[in-house]
Amino acid sequence: MIGLVDALVRGLTGFLRALHPRNLAKMARLTPLYFPLAARSVRRRLLRNLLVGLALGSGIIVYLGLAASFHGTAANTSRRTEPLVLPADVLAFGIDLPDSQPVDSLKWVAPAGAFETFDRWQASTSLGTLWVVGLREGSRLWSGDGLPSFPLQGEVLVPATVAKAGKVALGDGVKVGEQARSGFAGATFRVAGFVEGPAAADALLGNAVVMRLDDLLALRSGGALPGSPLPAPNAVAVWERQPGDNDRLLGRVTDLFPRASVWWSDLPAARALAAAGGFLSPGRVILATVFVLAGLGVFNVMLLSLLQRKVQLGVVKALGAEDDEVFLLLLLEGVFMAAGGAVLGVLGGSFLVNFLDRASEVPLFLSGSDFIWALVLAVVSFYLAAWLPATLCRRASPIQLMAGRRLYVNPRSTCAQCGRCGGF
Amino acid sequence: MKPILRATALGRRFPAGEGVWALKKVDLEVAQGEFVLVAGPSGCGKTTLLNLLGGLDRPTRGDVELKGTAFSKLDESGLARIRRRELGFVFQFFNLLADLTAEENVSLPMRMIGLSKAEIALRTASLLEAVGMSYRAKHTPFELSGGEQQRVAVARSLANNPLIILADEPTGNLDSKNGLDIMELFRRFNQEKKQTFVVVSHDPGFAEYADRVVRMHDGVVTTIERKGG
Numbered sequence: 159m160i161g162l163v164d165a166l167v168r169g170l171t172g173f174l175r176a177l178h179p180r181n182l183a184k185m186a187r188l189t190p191l192y193f194p195l196a197a198r199s200v201r202r203r204l205l206r207n208l209l210v211g212l213a214l215g216s217g218i219i220v221y222l223g224l225a226a227s228f229h230g231t232a233a234n235t236s237r238r239t240e241p242l243v244l245p246a247d248v249l250a251f252g253i254d255l256p257d258s259q260p261v262d263s264l265k266w267v268a269p270a271g272a273f274e275t276f277d278r279w280q281a282s283t284s285l286g287t288l289w290v291v292g293l294r295e296g297s298r299l300w301s302g303d304g305l306p307s308f309p310l311q312g313e314v315l316v317p318a319t320v321a322k323a324g325k326v327a328l329g330d331g332v333k334v335g336e337q338a339r340s341g342f343a344g345a346t347f348r349v350a351g352f353v354e355g356p357a358a359a360d361a362l363l364g365n366a367v368v369m370r371l372d373d374l375l376a377l378r379s380g381g382a383l384p385g386s387p388l389p390a391p392n393a394v395a396v397w398e399r400q401p402g403d404n405d406r407l408l409g410r411v412t413d414l415f416p417r418a419s420v421w422w423s424d425l426p427a428a429r430a431l432a433a434a435g436g437f438l439s440p441g442r443v444i445l446a447t448v449f450v451l452a453g454l455g456v457f458n459v460m461l462l463s464l465l466q467r468k469v470q471l472g473v474v475k476a477l478g479a480e481d482d483e484v485f486l487l488l489l490l491e492g493v494f495m496a497a498g499g500a501v502l503g504v505l506g507g508s509f510l511v512n513f514l515d516r517a518s519e520v521p522l523f524l525s526g527s528d529f530i531w532a533l534v535l536a537v538v539s540f541y542l543a544a545w546l547p548a549t550l551c552r553r554a555s556p557i558q559l560m561a562g563r564r565l566y567v568n569p570r571s572t573c574a575q576c577g578r579c580g581g582f
Numbered sequence: 583m584k585p586i587l588r589a590t591a592l593g594r595r596f597p598a599g600e601g602v603w604a605l606k607k608v609d610l611e612v613a614q615g616e617f618v619l620v621a622g623p624s625g626c627g628k629t630t631l632l633n634l635l636g637g638l639d640r641p642t643r644g645d646v647e648l649k650g651t652a653f654s655k656l657d658e659s660g661l662a663r664i665r666r667r668e669l670g671f672v673f674q675f676f677n678l679l680a681d682l683t684a685e686e687n688v689s690l691p692m693r694m695i696g697l698s699k700a701e702i703a704l705r706t707a708s709l710l711e712a713v714g715m716s717y718r719a720k721h722t723p724f725e726l727s728g729g730e731q732q733r734v735a736v737a738r739s740l741a742n743n744p745l746i747i748l749a750d751e752p753t754g755n756l757d758s759k760n761g762l763d764i765m766e767l768f769r770r771f772n773q774e775k776k777q778t779f780v781v782v783s784h785d786p787g788f789a790e791y792a793d794r795v796v797r798m799h800d801g802v803v804t805t806i807e808r809k810g811g
Contacts, residue, residue: 191693198681473677476638477691477738478666480659556665557639560677 181482188483189490196490203463210459211498213452214540218503218532219510220448225531226511226522449539452499456543460492464547464565465582471551472559485552492544500536504529550582585611586745586778587635592644594630604630606801607644612746615776617768619792621783627801628782629750635780636669636748637661649745666694670739672749676731678723684734685710685719691741709737713767729760736767740777747771749781753788765791 200207326332330349464471471484479487508524515522550565558565564581587610594605605627612618620628633639635646637653646653648668653661665671670691678687685706692702710716713733723731732752739747749768753761769791771777781788789795795807 195679195681202681469675469677470679473673473679474690475662476636476665476671476677478662478694480662482659555639557633560638560673 184482185486188486192483192487192490196487196494199463199467200491200494203459206459206462207495208498210452210455210495211502213448213455214496214499214536215502215506217445217448217452217539218500218536219507220445221532221535222503222507222524222528223510223514224445225528226514226524229523229525229528449535452536453539453543456492456495456540457546459495460488460544460547461582463491464488464551468559468562468565472554472556472561475556475559481552485548488548488551489544492540492548496536496540499540500533503532503536507532547582584613586614586649587612587780588647589631589635590645590647592631592634592646593642594627594634594639595642603642603801605634605641608798608801608803610635610796610803612778612780614745615772615778617772617779617781617791617793618796619781619783619788619794620796620798621786621789622798622804624784626798628784628798630801631798632748632750632780632782636671637665638671666691667742668745670741670744670747672732672735672739672747672752674751674754676723676728676735676755678731678734678738680723683720683722684715684726687723687734688737688741691738695742705741706737709740710734712740712771713737727760728756729763732756732760732764733767736764740771746778746780749779751783752781753783753785761785 326349328349332349471487474487475481475484511522511524551559554563554565566581589608589610592605592608592610593603595601595603608627608631610631620631622628630639634641637646637648637656640653648664651664653664656664678684679690682690688709689702689706692705697705707716707719710719713736715730715733715737718726718730718734723734726734732755736752739749747768752764752768756764765781765788768779768781772779781792789807793809795805796803797805797807
């Protein structure tokens with residue numbers, strides 16, 4: 159155990175030492191010498207190395223697929239929501255996810271003739287459907303929460319507040335309905351009577367404005383929304399993409415519109431991103447698993463390659479190759495595998511994203527940094543996997559290798575003398 | 583004659599079980615141009631001695647000096663440089679690199695010391711010619727017979743004009759004819775180019791090739807016989 163820790167510390171310092179310009183120059187000088195040797199060794203074991211490359215490539219493909227999905231979702235949500243400043247009286251919005259349907263339960267009541275769907279706007283994301291429904295200007299809509307059940311088919315009891323504000327008389331028709339996925343669907347009912355509704359039923363949902371924070375702040379001076387025919391809002395629904403801003407935002411809205419009721423919901427974009435994050439979490443587990451498996455693949459192949467060629471590597475040392483050179487030789491072999499896997503992964507990942515982009519409503523795309531990150535991840539997992547076999551070989555004496563003796567992480571410590579682990 | 587290689591009180595203990603002294607206390611000197619045969623039964627420490635003389639292994643005690651440079655003073659890189667420039671090795675199992683052709687195997691040590699491509703090509707061709715393997719230059723070890731592989735190995739050992747060639751049972755894996763051919767090759771290089779050889783063999787028949795025969799038993803040198811007396 160002490161030997162292993164010692165080896166890890168030495169490995170880390172060795173890695174840092176290898177980055178010294180002098181050592182990098184040395185490696186650059188030696189690479190042409192060992193490059194063909196490593197290339198041939200990889201070519202001779204093509205199938206095995208191809209499988210390792212495939213494992214690394216799979217890791218990159220999964221990474222690129224997840225990254226593209228995340229970017230696509232985020233950008234799609236962002237692109238479709240940010241310019242959304244609708245001059246609607248009421249907007250309802252939600253994401254079609256089990257835990258994010260803030261207005262699905264909305265029951266409503268509106269005077270007949272004063273209700274018309276303004277617009278139904280829909281955007282598909284990889285997570286589901288994000289939709290927004292607005293009411294035409296001048297429409298009025300009250301909450302139907304808490305209303306008593308209707309005594310007769312086709313008749314309805316209307317809250318007194320609603321009737322007064324909407325100038326609804328007994329026998330008039332009103333529209334009553336529930337928010338549905340398809341929008342504000344409702345049927346016309348005849349007013350059979352008036353009831354004192356609960357507080358929720360008195361809340362005026364109509365004549366509200368949904369806007370982005372920037373637009374809201376533009377109203378600091380009060381009055382109408384610039385360029386909008388709407389009057390000053392008596393209710394404000396706030397929609398901002400940064401969840402952390404909500405509390406601050408609500409405070410400012412209250413300051414700006416002290417007489418308006420503020421209605422706000424969880425933020426679609428933030429929800430989409432959070433949901434995307436939720437979606438990515440299992441994705442990350444898969445990704446980590448794929449990279450670990452790929453790393454184990456590299457580790458196994460490198461170890462096998464070393465153990466099968468102890469004698470050959472010993473001969474290279476006997477002929478005068480320094481320890482670092484043998485380390486370089488093995489790393490180069492690993493580089494060939496990783497390079498093959500990286501090319502495979504980048505091509506496969508690009509193809510997959512391109513295919514999914516065409517097949518799905520959600521635009522998927524990759525940025526240059528995704529490719530860089532995928533390659534960095536592949537290189538790191540490769541290096542971690544290749545380090546131990548290469549280190550074992552670097553530290554062994556030529557005769558240890560040529561005689562096929564067991565190799566220990568640290569041959570000059572108690573590790574080798576203990577030998578309980580059996581070595582390699 | 584002043585020795586170029588000197589082993590002083592050389593001992594090597596292997597940690598198996600209670601610890602085994604494969605080499606107990608050996609003193610040996612090898613002069614420039616000398617052909618030394620180390621003989622003895624299996625397990626007497628011949629190969630261990632050769633490994634220590636070649637800097638392939640570290641002694642438990644004692645030291646080896648090559649042209650006045652003590653191996654104990656050198657780190658692993660220093661030893662590697664000595665092996666690269668001053669020593670040539672021939673092994674019982676040839677130990678050619680399977681991924682390389684005959685000429686690439688011969689040129690590898692030269693590439694390690696950074697000779698120019700032209701010089702490497704020239705010298706490789708000359709060495710393969712000298713061991714009679716020019717016609718097999720492009721063949722990989724798998725395509726060569728044992729005798730041919732050993733010839734290539736001899737050419738490789740001569741690649742960097744080493745001070746000494748250390749050969750460990752170079753004929754041990756060959757039939758008698760090929761074995762004699764290799765020993766003849768050694769004698770030719772020794773006599774024509776004054777190349778120094780230290781050859782380990784348990785074949786008493788090879789004593790005639792050597793200037794000196796060092797006989798070993800149980801990890802110690804028992805006798806040293808000089809040619810002609």
